[in-house]
Amino acid sequence: MPASKPTDADDRGFAVYVHWPFCLSKCPYCDFNSHVRDRVDQAAWRLALLAQFDHFAGLLSPRRVDSIFFGGGTPSLMPADTVAAVIDRIAGHWPLERSAEITLEANPTSAEAARFRGYSGAGVNRLSLGVQALHDDDLRRLGRGHDVAEALAALEAAAAVFDRLSFDLIYARPGQTPAAWRAELARAIGLARGHLSLYQLTIERGTAFHGTVPPPDADLAAELYEVTQESCEVAGLPAYEISNHAAKGQESRHNLVYWRYGDYLGLGPGAHGRLMLDGQRRALANLRSPEAWLDAVRGGGDGLDGDVPLDIDDRAAEMLMLGLRLRRGLSTAAFAAEVGRPLEQWLDSDRLRRLSDGGLIEIGEGSLRATAAGRQVLDGVLAELLA
C-alpha cells in the first residue's frame, strides 16, 4: 500500500453541512434550530447560503469534498434550484469526489415526495426520511403532519428515485412496550433500504414535551435499547454508531466525518463547523436565529456567532466523545495525529484498566473502542475517562 494513501479509519474526510431552518409546524419533542415562518424569501436565502460558502471557501485550503448534507429543520421544503445552486457552487470550487454522498433530510408527506425527482436532478443521491413511527396514534402525539400510509408512500417514492435511502424512527415513546417496539421495528427492518437511524426519545429542555411527558424509566429505556440492538443485528443492520444501523457499505459517509472528527464546514443558521484555519483547529457556530443570520450574511458578514480555537484538551475530549460512539471505535493513530500524544499517554491507565476489566472498553490493535455494553452506558464511560 503506498504510504500516502490513508487507511479507511485514518481518513477522516471533509464535509459540508447546510442547515435549512424552516418547518411547517414545530414538533413537540424537537429542539433543533427549526422555525415556522409564513413566508420565506427564497431568493434571499439562496444568495445568503452561497455567500456564506464563498466567504469560507476563500479562507480554506483546497480540499476534496466527501459529503454534503442538507439538514434541518425541513430541507425538503427547499426549492430544488436552491439545492442545485449550493451543490454546484461547492462543486465549482472544490473537486467533488465521484463517490461523494449528497444527502437531503425529508419529511415524508405527499407534497414533499413530489419534489424528490427535483432533488435528484440537483445532485442529491441519498435521502433521509423522518418517518418517526409506524403507528398513527403516536405520529399524532408526536405532532407529525403525516400518517403511516403517507410516510410509506413517500418511502416508496424515494426508493424509486434514490439509490441510497435511510429513515428515522423515534422509540421509547410514551406507553411503548418492548414487545410493541420489537414488532414495529421488525416491520421497519422489512422496509429498510440499507440504513436506519433509531433514536431513543429524549425529552429536551424548552420543548413542549418537557415537563409534560416523563422520560422513560431507566430500566425500560435499557430494555428498548437492547431490543433495538438485537433485532437489527440479526437482520444484518448492525449499529455502526449508537443510533445508526446499516448494511455493510451503507453507513452515512457524512456522519462518519463527524464521528471520526474530520473537518466540516457549516452553512446556514445555527450550523456548526470544525475547521483548520491558519493552522489552528477551530470550532465555529453560525448565528442561530434565521433572520439574524440572513441579515449578517446579506450585509457581507461571515454569519458567525462563535469562533473559538480548540486546545489540545478540547480536541482530545471531542475526539473521544465522538469516536467511541462508533462500533469500531477511534483510531489511535488519528488520535495521536490530532492531539500530538499517544492515546495511552493521554488517558489515566487505572481508569482504562478498570473500564476494560469491567468489559466496557477494548484496547485493540490501533484502536480504542467501547464494547456493546460500554456503548450502552457511553456517557458514564466518557465521564470516567474524561472527567
Add this chain to the structure above:
Amino acid sequence: MTDLSHIRNFSIIAHIDHGKSTLADRLIEQCGGLESREMQEQVLDSMELERERGITIKAQTVRLNYHARDGQDYILNLIDTPGHVDFSYEVNRSLAACEGSLLVVDASQGVEAQTLANVYQATDNDHEIVPVLNKIDLPAAEPERIREQIEEVIGIDASEAIPISAKTGQGIEEVLEALVHRLPPPAGDGEAPLKALLVDSWYDAYLGVIVLLRIIDGRLAKGMRVRLMGTDSRHLIEQVGVFTPKLTHVEALNPGEIGYFTASIKDVSETRVGDTVTEDRRPTAAALAGFKPAVSVVFCGLFPVDADDYEDLRESLARLKLNDASFQYEMETSPALGFGFRCGFLGLLHMEIVQQRLEREFNLDLITTAPSVIYRVHLRDGEMLEIHNPVDMPDPTQIERIEEPWIKATILVPDDYLGQVLKLCEERRGTQINLTYAGSRAMVEYRLPLNEVVFDFYDRLKSVSRGYASFDYQLADYQPENLVKMSILVNHEPVDALAMIVHASRAEQRGRALCERLKDLIPRQLFAIAIQAAIGGRIIARETVRALRKDVTAKCYGGDVTRKRKLLEKQKAGKKRMRSFGKVEIPQEAFIAALRTGE
C-alpha cells in the same frame, strides 16, 4: 469605696424564655446604666447568635447603682447566666460569685426542668433565693397557682414571690427592693491579701484577654502584679473596671465587688475559670476550691465541604476557641471527608451553636459527622481507653468490656403527653427512677444512656410533646453495656465517616436504615455498588446500588459535541466533591445527606 453592707451580688436563674434577659434589661434601665437610646432589647445578649436565638450563651455581668427607698445608695452586681442545660457549668460559676439569686418563673408556664436544675445549683451555692413571677401581663398568667407550684415542686417558700412583668416594667422596683433587703451583703476583709475568684474570661481584639472576677478579700488595683494560682502565671494589671454594662475604669476593686482586669494576656487558656487570683508579692494562704474544668461530653467531626476551606476552618476554630474555653478540637483526617477536626462540646446545643457560628460568622460550609459520646473501653490487658471516635475503636478481640455514660434526666410534661414521653424514654433504653405529679404536670426522672440522647432525643421529645416537655440532665455514671462498632462498607471498603458505636440491640435497625438511605442517595454508576453494614466481620445489612443499564446520548452530530464537552467539563469540576471508595466515586452530598438525618 462602698462598704460591704451596700453591695449585693446576684444572679438571675430561669428556664429558657421565662424572661431572664428581659428582666435584666429592666433592671439596667431602672438603675440608669444605659441611656434609653443605648437600650436595645436584651442588652446582655451581645453575640449575634444569642440575640437571634434569644438565648444567653456566655455569662454577662453588669453593675447597677440603686438609690433605694431607705434613702441609701447600693451597688447591685448582676451576673446573667445561660439558661440552657448544656451550659449548666457556666451557670454554676456565675452562681459561685454571688450570694443570692432571682428565680424567674413564667407565670403562664410554671416550673420547668431547668427551673429545677438551676434552683438546685443555687442552693448548692448557699444562695438566698428570691422568687419572681414574671409575665403577669399575659392573660394566661396564673401567679397564684404558680406560687403554689413553686412551693410544691421546688420546696421553697414562695409566699413573698414578687409578681412582675419584665415587659411592662411592673414590679421592677419591688424586685430591686427585695435584692437590697432580702439578700445578704458579701463578707470580706479589705486588709487581707488579695483573693479573687476568676469567673470568666474572653478575648477582645483591642484589650487582649478580659478577666471577670469576684473579689473575696483584699484589693485589686492597676499596676499590681497578680498571680493566677492554678496556672501559676503572673501578670501586671493594666486596667481595672466594672461593667455598667459598658466597660468603665475604676481605681480599684474591693471585697465583695465584681469587675474585670486586663493585663495584656494573649490566650484565654492561661486564665482558667475557677482559678484564684492573688497578689504575687503578698499571696493569700489558701486558694479557693475552684471548679472542675468544663468537660466535653459530645464529639463530632467538622469538615469543610470544600477541601480548599480547610485552612479557613482551622483559623476560625482557633478564633472561636479564644472565647470559648469549653470547646475543644484537634485535627482529623477522613478518607471520606478529607481534612477536618474532631471537636468536643458541652452538649448538643453547644455543638449546634459552634457549628452555626462557624457557618455564619466565618462563612464556612461544613459537614458534621454523627455526634458521639465518650466510651470507656476496657482492654483484656487491663488498659482503659477513652474513645469518642468510632475510628479509634480497637479490634473487638482485644476488648474486655465497653462502658458508656449514663445521665439522669428530669422531664416535666403535661399529663396528656406523658405516655408518649415514657415510650420515647423506653425506646432509648431508659429506666425510670421516679414519677411525681405537680397538678396536671408530671415530673419524670429517667436514667438514659447519653448516646441515645445525643441522637436527636431532644427533637423527638419536643415533637412527641408538641413542645410542652422540658428537659434537663446531669451526667450520672458509666455502665458496661453490650456496645459494638458498626461499620458501613461501600464495595467492601469501610467508610470511616459513617461508622458508629451502637448498642447491639439497636445495631441491625440502624444499619439497615443507613444502608437503605445510602442506596437512595448514591447515584447508579457504571458498576454495581455493594453497601453493607457490618459488626466486625459479620454483615448485618446489605443493599446494592445496581449498575447503570443505559446512559448514552441518542443523538450526537456536528454541533452537539460542543455542548456535550461543556457538560463534561462541568462534571469534572463537580468531581472535587466526590470521594472515592472501593473504586467508586460517591458524591460527598450523599454522605452529608446520610449523616444529616437521624434514624
